Every structure is written in structure tokens, then in C-alpha cells.
Amino acid sequence: MAAASGSNLSSEMEVDAFRRLFPLRFHERHLLQSIRPDGRTLGKARDTTIALGAVTSANGSALTKIGCTTMLAAIKLEVMTPTAESPDEGCIAIDFHMPPICSPIVRPGRPAEAAPVLAKQLSDTITSSGVIDLKELSLVGGKAAWMAYLDIYCLDADGSLFDAALLSAVAAFSHLRIPVVSLNDEGRIVLVSEDNGGGKLEKEPVNKEKRKLKLDSLPFSLTCILHKNYILADPTAEEESIMETLVTVVLDSSSQLVSLYKPGGPVPAHTSAIQDCVALTRQRLKELQKILNGAISDMEVD
Amino acid sequence: MAGKRGATPATYSPSLTTAKGKKKPPIFTDDANWVRSDGRHFHQCRPAFLRIATVNSASGSAYAEFGNTKVIVSVFGPRESKKAMMYSDVGRLNCNVSYTTFATPSRGQGSDNKDFSSMLHKALEGAIILESFPKTTVDVFALVLESGGSDLPVIISCASLALADAGIMLYDLVAAVSVSCLGKNLVIDPISEEEVYQEGSFMISCMPSRNEVTQLTVTGEWSTPKISEAMDLCLDACSKLGNIMRSCLKEPLSAPEE
Numbered sequence: 001m002a003a004a005s006g007s008n009l010s011s012e013m014e015v016d017a018f019r020r021l022f023p024l025r026f027h028e029r030h031l032l033q034s035i036r037p038d039g040r041t042l043g044k045a046r047d048t049t050i051a052l053g054a055v056t057s058a059n060g061s062a063l064t065k066i067g068c069t070t071m072l073a074a075i076k077l078e079v080m081t082p083t084a085e086s087p088d089e090g091c092i093a094i095d096f097h098m099p100p101i102c103s104p105i106v107r108p109g110r111p112a113e114a115a116p117v118l119a120k121q122l123s124d125t126i127t128s129s130g131v132i133d134l135k136e137l138s139l140v141g142g143k144a145a146w147m148a149y150l151d152i153y154c155l156d157a158d159g160s161l162f163d164a165a166l167l168s169a170v171a172a173f174s175h176l177r178i179p180v181v182s183l184n185d186e187g188r189i190v191l192v193s194e195d196n197g198g199g200k201l202e203k204e205p206v207n208k209e210k211r212k213l214k215l216d217s218l219p220f221s222l223t224c225i226l227h228k229n230y231i232l233a234d235p236t237a238e239e240e241s242i243m244e245t246l247v248t249v250v251l252d253s254s255s256q257l258v259s260l261y262k263p264g265g266p267v268p269a270h271t272s273a274i275q276d277c278v279a280l281t282r283q284r285l286k287e288l289q290k291i292l293n294g295a296i297s298d299m300e301v302d
Numbered sequence: 303m304a305g306k307r308g309a310t311p312a313t314y315s316p317s318l319t320t321a322k323g324k325k326k327p328p329i330f331t332d333d334a335n336w337v338r339s340d341g342r343h344f345h346q347c348r349p350a351f352l353r354i355a356t357v358n359s360a361s362g363s364a365y366a367e368f369g370n371t372k373v374i375v376s377v378f379g380p381r382e383s384k385k386a387m388m389y390s391d392v393g394r395l396n397c398n399v400s401y402t403t404f405a406t407p408s409r410g411q412g413s414d415n416k417d418f419s420s421m422l423h424k425a426l427e428g429a430i431i432l433e434s435f436p437k438t439t440v441d442v443f444a445l446v447l448e449s450g451g452s453d454l455p456v457i458i459s460c461a462s463l464a465l466a467d468a469g470i471m472l473y474d475l476v477a478a479v480s481v482s483c484l485g486k487n488l489v490i491d492p493i494s495e496e497e498v499y500q501e502g503s504f505m506i507s508c509m510p511s512r513n514e515v516t517q518l519t520v521t522g523e524w525s526t527p528k529i530s531e532a533m534d535l536c537l538d539a540c541s542k543l544g545n546i547m548r549s550c551l552k553e554p555l556s557a558p559e560e
Contacts, residue, residue, distance in 0.1 A: 055448050056370055058404045068358035072447065074404040078313035097412065099400055100443040101376035103359050108398040108414060108443065147313045151403045151412070153445070155374060156357045181316050189316045237359070 023242045031230050038067075038236065043280050045222065045234035048288065050167070050295040052175040060176030062295075064168040067236065068158035073150060073168035075176050079189040080147040082138070090137020090145035094123040096152045096165060103157040103237075114161065121261065122152070122165055125250050129219040129258045132173065136213055139181065139206050144189050146178070159236040160223045162248055162261075167288060170218050174296055177212065180205045217252035220288045222281040224249075226267045233280050247274065249281040253289060315408055340369065340493065347479070347491040347539055352460070352550040354467040362468025366460035369493060370450025375461045376443050377468040380435035393435035397423040397442045399457060405449040418444075418454055425458045425478065425507040425517040431471040440470055451493035455480045458507050458517075463547055474509035476516055477543040481505075481532045483522060490535055504529070506536040510544030 019026045019037075030036055040046070046067030055061035058074035065071075082089060096119035098112040106112045126132070137146040150172065152165045180192045182205045192205050225232040227243040240246065245265030250258040257278070262269055342348070348369040357363035360376035367373075383394055399419045403412035422444065430440070442465065444457045455478035462476035482492035482500035489496055497503070502522025508515045520529065 055372075055404055057407055057448050061404075070357075072402075074402070076315070076404050076409045078315045078409065080313040095403075097402075099402075099445045100398060100441070101357060101360070101363070101374060101445045104378050104381075107441075108400070149403070149409055153402055153447075155445070156359055158358055179316070188314075191316045 023238070027239065027242055031227070031232075036232065036239070042230060043233045043283075045284055045287070046236075048167070048291055050171050050291055052171060052295050052299045059179065060172045060174075062168050062171030062175055064164055064171060066160055066164045066167070066234065068156055069160055069164045070154070070156040071152055071161075071164040071168035072155055073152040073165070073172040075172050076149045076151075077176075077178065078147045078149065079139070079144050079181075082142060082145045086134070087142035088138045088145075089134040090139075090147060091134065092126065092132065092137075092148045092150060094126060094150045094152075094169070095119055096122055096154070098154045098157065102154040106157075118162055118165060121162060122169060125166060125219055125221075125259055126150075126169060129217065129250070129252055131170070131215055131218055131252075132213060133216075139189060140183055143187065144183070144206075148176075157237060159238070159240045160234050163221045163223050163234065166219060166221050166250070167292075170215075170220070171292060171295065173213060173215060174218075174292065175299070178207060180207060180211070182206055217254055217256070218289075218292075219250050219252050219258050220281075220285045221248055221250040222277070222284040223247070224277045224280060226265070226269055226273055228267070231273060231276050231280065233284070245269070247277045249277050251278070251281050251285050253285070255282055255285065338489065338493075339495065344487050344489045345535060347543070348493075350543065350546055352463060352547060354463055354550060360464075360468070362464050362466070362470070364460050364463035364467055366456050366463070368450070368452065368456050368491065370448055371453055371456050372447040372450070373453070373456050373460045374445050374447060375457070375464040377440060377461075377464045377470065378443070379440040379468075380438035380470070381441070383437065383439040387439075389437070391436055392432040393430075393437070394439040395423060395427055395430060395432070395442065396439050397426065397444075397461075399444045399446070401446045401449065405446050418457065421454060421517070421519075422457055422461060426461060426465070426476060428514075428516040429462065429472050429474060429476045429509055430465065431473065434471040440465070440468075449494065451495075451497050452480050452491050454478070455491075455505055455507065459543060459547065463550065466551055474512050474514075475544055475547050476507050477510055477540040477547060478505060478507035478517070479536045479539040479543060481535055483524065483528065483532075488528065488532055488535060490539055504532040504536065506533065506540060508537065508540050510541040 049065045051063045054063040055074045059077045061074040063072050096115055098106050098115040100106045100108045139145055152168055181189045182192050184190050224247050225235045225243045226245040245267035248261040252258050351367040354364045356365040357376045360378055362377040365374045397419050399415045399422055403410050442461050446453055458478035481504045482489050482496050483502035484500055502524050505519045507517040
């Protein structure tokens with residue numbers, strides 16, 4: 001069995017063993033046939049689903065799955081006093097968590113290195129895309145505004161974490177319902193119970209109209225692997241661990257470029273390769289918009 | 303700049319205006335006529351939704367949803383023990399329970415729950431055949447996505463399903479159920495608001511087909527007849543839950559089930 005020379009060894013071995021021992025050659029053989037081990041073509045993303053309102057204790061939430069990669073995003077609204085510099089603006093605090101359940105490499109007490117990096121990327125993308133006008137989060141100018149805590153949990157890590165996390169964040173914002181509140185005599189914001197009718201309200205609600213955020217130009221992203229001359233869209237964790245050059249493109253709904261990450265890697269990207277990545281993202285954008293709109297209309301029917 | 307957690311000002315979540323005096327909710331009243339807020343009978347459990355193999359990257363996993371209590375458990379291993387560990391003839395069990403920041407009504411820190419971690423460890427230890435994986439460790443990690451009451455029993459039941467899904471040798475599945483004492487009444491599988499007002503709580507985790515108890519906790523004030531009543535209630539519910547768990551393991555992976 002193991003006595004044969006190197007080339008014979010690889011041809012006689014079982015597929016699974018070959019995959020583990022020579023992962024790069026295993027993948028390259030697939031690439032030669034323009035196919036990937038999971039049966040996808042190079043430019044195809046995995047099946048994607050969005051479920052809105054997965055967490056009832058939050059003001060807005062969404063569970064997204066891209067292949068096996070699963071993300072749960074939830075938004076909790078709290079009240080804060082706006083800063084002196086921007087008295088009529090609210091605030092968004094974004095955090096990304098990788099709990100030990102999501103991957104064998106994360107252990108309790110030792111947070112994953114990728115988590116803070118992704119948190120920063122997500123936060124930068126969402127703020128710079130201008131998807132949310134912070135003025136919409138204002139309640140009483142100079143006195144009170146919403147602080148939106150967006151927490152994204154990775155429940156299953158199988159590659160393209162940024163794409164799944166951004167999608168869940170965008171979906172959670174689409175699901176967000178702002179509670180009706182009023183200002184009481186002590187200057188604190190209190191909830192107005194909805195079944196109370198309008199009759200015996202002591203105080204007029206301060207945000208009767210603003211129950212939903214106006215979201216313009218939602219950002220969507222696609223991560224691609226560059227390997228030799230191949231471009232692989234939406235890589236799995238296995239592919240990411242073998243071929244290390246990643247490019248993430250974020251576009252908004254009108255196909256404008258929001259951001260582009262290429263955090264190094266052994267393959268220097270040619271301009272044309274970057275353009276190909278952008279083109280793939282443009283296709284993916286349409287798919288993702290359709291899936292998100294589907295999820296939103298499903299929710300409204302219920 | 304938005305998104306910076308370090309510079310965030312102090313925030314609070316708005317509360318309800320309608321705090322008319324300090325009237326106790328009906329849950330407090332001592333008569334036998336009140337109904338539970340979710341319309342259940344005192345001795346009726348919430349419908350359980352269980353599913354295995356939910357996390358692909360884990361050796362085994364399970365998701366459990368009892369009303370608003372939603373828990374996901376991943377099992378990793380058996381794998382190499384930490385370097386600092388002493389040599390051990392039998393396998394080790396390592397448990398960790400954490401909450402998401404949005405699990406509870408007021409936003410938390412999402413930190414580890416050390417108390418539940420050790421309780422989970424103690425509840426499962428007796429059911430696992432540790433001799434079957436010497437020198438190695440099995441990690442059981444639980445994440446509470448949403449806390450809706452009776453969290454610990456749900457975590458324990460869900461974790462034993464995840465262990466079974468991972469192919470870890472068990473003497474039996476572990477099913478856990480808790481009972482709250484509210485005035486004269488015993489309510490099974492309490493929700494969060496019932497737990498807040500409870501005078502005592504009682505939890506059993508047991509291996510239903512072996513009729514063995516792995517963990518029993520009693521807190522608060524209990525009379526002896528109440529305790530035996532609670533015990534009967536819990537053991538009966540555990541054996542029913544055990545059957546549901548067993549049928550969940552036998553289901554084909556794709557079909558959703560109740």
C-alpha cells in the first residue's frame with residue numbers, strides 16, 4: 001500500500017485520504033475540471049437563506065445561512081444622551097462574536113483572533129455605506145436618542161464569515177421595529193404600551209411615525225479566493241485554509257463600490273482579477289437582494 | 303464615530319409607563335384559579351422542538367427550543383487534552399455555558415455562566431462512559447440564544463442529545479425538568495416571569511430508561527409532601543421528554559419534528 005512511489009501513491013489512495021494528505025493537489029485537480037469538491041462551479045455561491053425575527057427578546061433579528069455558515073444577528077435598542085457634537089444623532093454599536101460552539105478551533109476564554117478583525121470590518125462597512133442615517137435614531141434633540149446594539153453571533157463557521165455576517169446585519173436592520181416611546185416628567189424615555197389605546201396616555205409619544213428605519217442602499221458582499229488564475233466565489237472553510245488569498249468586495253444596492261478588502265496573501269491580484277471579483281459580486285448582489293426581499297415579504301404575510 | 307464600543311455613553315432600556323402602583327401580577331395570587339400567561343396547565347410542559355446535527359463543524363450538536371428558551375449545544379472531540387493536564391486513565395468532560403448579549407430582556411455582557419457550566423458538567427458526568435475515551439477530552443459548549451425560563455434543564459437535555467449525536471458512549475440520555483413552587487401550586491417547566499416570583503425551585507436530571515438520577519437540586523422552602531409531589535411530576539415529565547429525545551435521534555436528518 002504505502003510502499004509505492006509518490007505518484008502511484010496518490011493515484012491508488014482513497015479519495016478521502018488523498019483529500020487530507022494532499023489538500024492542495026486535491027483542490028487543484030478539481031479546478032482543472034472547473035468544478036469544486038462540493039459540486040459548485042467556480043463562480044457560484046452556496047445556497048443562502050434568511051429567516052427574520054429569530055430572537056423575540058430583541059427589537060430586530062435575523063438568522064442567515066450561506067451553505068453551512070450560520071449567523072444570528074440581533075439588535076437591541078437602548079436610550080442614550082446624544083453627544084454635544086451631534087445632538088440630533090443616535091449611535092450604532094456593532095460587535096461580532098465567535099462563541100466556542102461555532103468551530104473546533106475556538107476555545108472558551110480564548111477568543112478567536114478573527115472576531116475583533118471582522119467586528120471592525122463590519123462596523124466600518126456599515127457606517128461608511130451610509131445605509132443608516134444616524135439622524136433617524138434621534139428621539140428628542142439633544143436629550144435622547146437610540147443606541148442600537150447590533151450583536152452578530154457566528155453559530156457555525158464554514159468560510160466566508162464576513163459575507164454571512166454582513167447579510168445577517170442588513171437583514172436584522174430590515175426587520176427592526178422601533179417601539180413607541182414617550183418622555184416622562186423626569187426626562188426619561190419610557191415605553192408606551194401598545195394595547196393601551198390613545199385614550200389615557202399622559203404623554204404624547206415622541207416617535208409615532210418613526211417605527212421603521214429608512215434604509216437606503218443596502219450593502220452586500222462577496223468573498224472570493226484568488227488561486228493561480230482561478231477565482232473561487234464564496235469559499236468554504238476548507239478552501240480558505242488551503243488557498244489563502246482572499247478578496248472581499250462590498251457593493252451597495254445600486255452597484256456602487258463600498259469597500260474592497262484584500263488582506264495580503266501569497267497571490268498578488270491583477271487588476272483584471274479584481275474586476276472579475278467585482279463582476280461576480282454584482283451578480284451575487286442581485287441574488288441576495290431577491291432572497292432578502294423574499295424574506296421580508298414572507299414576514300409581512302405572517 | 304458610530305460603532306466604537308469604547309466611547310459609548312451610558313444607556314438604559316426604556317421601561318413600561320403603566321406601573322400602576324406596585325400591583326403584583328396575577329401570578330402572585332394564592333388561589334388555584336389563575337392561568338399561566340402562556341395558557342398552560344400547571345402540570346403541562348411547553349412543546350419541545352429538538353433537532354440534532356445543526357452545527358456542521360462540530361462532532362455533534364443539537365438545538366432545543368422550549369417556548370422562548372432557545373439553546374444550541376456543540377460537542378467537540380474526543381480530542382487531545384490540554385498540555386497542562388495530568389495523565390488520566392479515563393476521559394475528561396469539559397463544559398461551558400454562555401449567553402448571548404440579547405438572550406435576556408435587559409442587554410447583558412454575553413459572558414460565561416460558570417455556575418451553569420459546572421452544573422451541566424455534574425449532570426452529564428454520570429451518564430457518560432468516560433472509560434471509552436481515555437487520555438482525551440470531550441468538550442461540550444452551550445450557547446443560550448434566548449433565555450425564556452428553565453434554562454438549565456433545557457441546556458442539560460440538549461447537551462445530552464448533542465453527545466449522542468457526536469457518538470459519545472452514554473449509559474442513557476439525560477433528560478432534565480424543573481418545577482417551581484408558587485404559593486400553593488407547583489408549576490412545571492416555568493417561564494422566566496414565573497421563576498422570578500417562585501418561592502422554591504426543584505430540578506431533576508435523570509436517565510429515564512435506567513431510572514437513575516444524575517442531578518437533583520432543591521432551593522427555597524419545601525415541605526416533605528411537596529417535595530415528593532415535585533419529584534413524581536419531574537420524573538414523569540423526564541420519561542416523556544426522554545421519549546421525545548429518543549425519537550429525535552431516530553428521525554432522518556432532513557425532516558423537522560415536534
